[in-house]
Amino acid sequence: MSDTFTIPADEVTGRILVVDDTATNLYILSKLLARSGYEVYQAQDGAAALDMASAHQPSLILLDIMMPGMDGYEVCTRLRAMPETAHIPIIFLSALDSSVDKVLAFSHGAADYVTKPFQPEEVLARVRHQINLQLAQRQQQYLNAELERRVQDRTHQLELAHQQLLEVAMSDRLTRLPNRLSFVKQLGNVMAQAQIEPEQHFAVLFLDCDRFKRINDSLGHRVGDQLLKEIASRLTRIQHSHSTVAIIARFGGDEFALLLTPLADRQAVVLVADEVLTALAKPFALADRKIFMSASLGIVWGDASYAAAEHLLRDADVAMYRAKDCSYSQYLWFEPAMHNRAVHLLQLETDLRLALERRELEIYYQPIVELCGLRIVGFEALVRWRHPTQGLVFPGHFISFAEESGLIVPLGEQVLEMTCADIARWERSGAISPEITVSVNMAAQQLLQPDIVARIHHFVETAGIAPHRLRLELTERSILNNHAFIDGVLRALQHRNIQLSIDDFGTGYSALSYLHTLPVDCLKIDRSFVQPMTARPDSLGIVPLIINIAKTMNMQVIAEGIETITQLRQLQQLGCEYGQGYLFQKAVPADVAIALLKRPLIAWTREASA
Structure with a gap:
């Protein structure tokens, strides 16, 4: 994107309103300014000046002080009072050259003061100075606006990038399931809600595939990855059929976790556990062969007694390994004695x-x-x-x-x-x-x-x-x-x-x-x-x-x-x-x-x- 900023052409050349009750002055000033490339408007009294300024929005006003009816001071005061003209710089041109007059002019809002009879070079220099100030201000305004737009664009891009990074950080790249971080975050929310509503029960199922390493060692990691994708797909189908399965996540390797909530009793957990084991027991068609896979499940019944998600996951992991060592069951509920044993072994x-x-x-x-x-x-x-x-x-x-x-x-x-x-x-x-x-x-x-x-x-x-x-x-x-x-x-x-x-x-x-x-x-x-x-x-x-x-x-x-x-x-x-x-x-x-x-x-x- 270019770093050069431009403003409209009509604002670069400048429009100037000349206000003077003397026709000769109007003629001389208008001709002088027009030759310098400015677009000139004329007004011979204060009322006309107000109308012209409001209608044409000049870049600068050359204003005589001594005029019949409405003098230059009153015109300046009224211009400053109107929102559409309040920003227009005004240069007073007057035969009054005392310090008091100049101070009075500036107190009414004048930007500059030129005494009559005026010198053309001085008028042009003061006009160019005011026009250049306006151009600089407009350029700064455009620059600020463009920078603000770019900041907003970059902010939007950063928000999109952050969202994408967050999605990557919270999901498993292989299976597209949520990952451990995402699971722990949602589990933490459920546990916090359980502290407020103790009657709201939940459960965590921690799953580990049995003898998965044998698949990688015999058929290669590519087939092992395909198997993990198929396992994720079967678990996702179970989630779609059970409203209590809030999230399924892959924790890494061949470990998965399921969060079930809300639950009325433990039987609902058993139904899901049985369905998971049944789904994984069916053969997987991979590498032109049928692959059979079993799993071990550790289950923790969640309640308000747990203070941290990691403690609950630790207990689920302990129950899973006890199930893996058990010859009569593929899933086991966590019991405090299991944790005591794990601490003892450590x-x-x-x-x-x-x-x-x-x-x-x-x-x-x-x-x-x-x-x-x-x-x-x-x-x-x-x-x-x-x-x-x-x-x-x-x-x-x-x-x-x-x-x-x-x-x-x-x-x-x-x-x-x-x-x-x-x-x-x-x-x-x-x-x-x-x-x-x-x-x-x-x-x-x-x-x-x-x-x-x-x-x-x-x-x-x-x-x-x-x-x-x-x-x-x-x-x-x-x-x-x-x-x-x-x-x-x-x-x-x-x-x-x-x-x-x-x-x-x-x-x-x-x-x-x-x-x-x-x-x-x-x-x-x-x-x-x-x-x-x-x-x-x-x-x-x-x-x-x-x-x-x-x-x-x-x-x-x-x-x-x-x-x-x-x-x-x-x-x-x-x-x-x-x-x-x-x-x-x-x-x-x-x-x-x-x-x-x-x-x-x-x-x-x-x-x-x-």
Whole structure:
């Protein structure tokens, strides 16, 4: 847009009204001004001057003072009183040249004063000056008007841009649904209304797609994005059919949220939740195939007790994750106990991280006994946590969480390091015979570390122990889920003379199909199979089968959880070589464990042989 401003041409040249009762003066002034390019009007008395000024709106008036009838002062006063002429500058031309006369002229509103007889050059100079002042004023007026118009245009453009930015900021680019910010804003309004009208109920449904990552990993992110659009479309159709669904938003990733209001009861929420799950359970036609998708829902019943939208969304998120972990329901209502659990897990993670930094973990050892000779042939290393306020914490309270949070990797390394250090101390003191081994549990996350073999070798080398002393216990799950990678790891460990054992064998993940190909030295019978054993033959379950499998494959077999003499006798008769359990000894600290090697096992030895 140009920055040059123009005013109409007729206002540039100027129109001048000359008022004088002397014809000669009128003639001279008119001719002088016309030659200079001005449009000139004439009036010989005051009344005519008023009419001409009102009709033609001149740019300037040259006004004589001494005129018959209405003098110049009165004409000037009347011109200033009329709105249409009040702005016109007036130059008095008069033979009166005293200071009093000039002051009187200016007091009546004159813009300038020229005495008669006048000089043409002076008149023209004063006229041009007044015309130029007017032009400057008009130019400034036009400039101000144009600037105001531009400001208004820019303001309008900014308002449009702001609205567009607001729409972008408040909506999800992929699905075109409102986003989290928009949802929180509307939820905040509903919650504020609930404070005023407590009987107005609302609910939030927080939705997360199950196994969505598998879609991205297998079919690519483009198909994943298409799936999210289809999910948004199905949710939108549900919104159109339910007046209570106030807003549906995508929170990011594969998470969506629905705000329902107003609500009479919880049954209305259940109806929407069921419809959402049913809609998403139908196959999606994408990438020339049918894709099936399920979802988990967390539901919060809103009321005046919530002070912040984020608190309500937090609870909905907690309920959703509880539903995801639940095997019997795809949606769960939030309960305060869920929040308490979430707070507990957060504190547990903090405490566990500090425990690793402060090395609060301790290793206890449970003896592994040869069942025929009833002598100790090894130990299983079991971790304990010496909590600064809770005392000794058993692994059942933190190991599963450590696996979920990923802390199992540093925790497992610390356990392995401490165990190797204990073995080294025992070896240096001559307290253990060459046949004594120590078993350490290894989680799946540990085995999947790219440098796991090197790290295990580092701990063994640093401690300076014989590698055969160490037996790593692996679960069937960790082997089966990643057998291609794990097989190479196990063979590398076997090459370094580190023994390997399958823990909890037979608990649901059978590795029989390729068990004979694995470099495994031992099978451990899970305590769940040992506990039911009595003197009755039908109580043995699959224990005889596991023992026969181990013998066929030339593996050792260890029974866990032996607590009674009857269980011991049954295992001896079945030919089980080794066992551990409370019948022999609970897990004890390292110094106590090593002392057990010097203590005769008289009590249960006599009882077992009776």
